Amino acid sequence: MTIDPWRITGQPEIDSYVGRWIELAVLLVNRLAVTTAHGRPATPPQSGDERHAAIIDRLAAAGRPPSTLTAADADRLAEVAVQLSPVFGAGDRILTAAAQLNELLVRHKAVPNLHGHPGRSPVLAFHQADASLVDAWAADMGTALAMVIGVGQSVRLGTCQAGKCSLVFFDTTRNASRRFCDLSCQNRAKASAYRARRRA
Numbered sequence: 613m614t615i616d617p618w619r620i621t622g623q624p625e626i627d628s629y630v631g632r633w634i635e636l637a638v639l640l641v642n643r644l645a646v647t648t649a650h651g652r653p654a655t656p657p658q659s660g661d662e663r664h665a666a667i668i669d670r671l672a673a674a675g676r677p678p679s680t681l682t683a684a685d686a687d688r689l690a691e692v693a694v695q696l697s698p699v700f701g702a703g704d705r706i707l708t709a710a711a712q713l714n715e716l717l718v719r720h721k722a723v724p725n726l727h728g729h730p731g732r733s734p735v736l737a738f739h740q741a742d743a744s745l746v747d748a749w750a751a752d753m754g755t756a757l758a759m760v761i762g763v764g765q766s767v768r769l770g771t772c773q774a775g776k777c778s779l780v781f782f783d784t785t786r787n788a789s790r791r792f793c794d795l796s797c798q799n800r801a802k803a804s805a806y807r808a809r810r811r812a
């Protein structure tokens with residue numbers, strides 16, 4: 613069996629766990645923290661209710677509606693999203709971003725933990741069974757990001773390279789070559805590079 617060299621652990625169960633939590637981090641950063649998107653200024657939602665609606669909306673679209681998220685949780689998740697955002701596109705600032713991530717992991721009491729369910733084999737998580745929803749999400753997202761950074765793959769935590777767009781993404785391409793959040797930004801960047809060449 614061949615395993616892509618960038619795969620986090622090579623264990624499909626753990627890699628899919630990491631992937632799922634990084635997708636949630638991407639979703640929260642993009643929805644609650646970025647201030648430019650697709651060439652325009654973006655205003656993140658400002659009130660707990662707006663944040664709550666934004667998160668629920670995106671989670672439902674991603675097929676994972678949360679059962680017990682409150683507006684107060686949404687406010688705290690907005691803070692977490694701002695704190696997680698520096699690990700994306702960190703480049704030379706990776707050590708600073710890693711130190712901030714370490715602090716977040718401590719703050720939200722991240723700990724490797726086996727959660728038991730009757731009749732099933734224990735499930736690995738990175739928060740205590742009695743953690744609040746925000747602590748649990750922050751700990752699991754933070755740990756997943758730390759696992760990617762810790763195997764030398766921080767380049768896969770990307771930010772869009774198109775002008776006036778700071779949307780983030782998890783680059784799962786084979787050679788870590790993704791540069792844009794989506795096709796519209798890729799086309800926009802191509803068009804502006806073409807115009808620049810014409811001028812030159």
Ligand SMILES: [Zn+2]
Nearest residue numbers: 772777793797
């Ligand atoms: Zn973009």
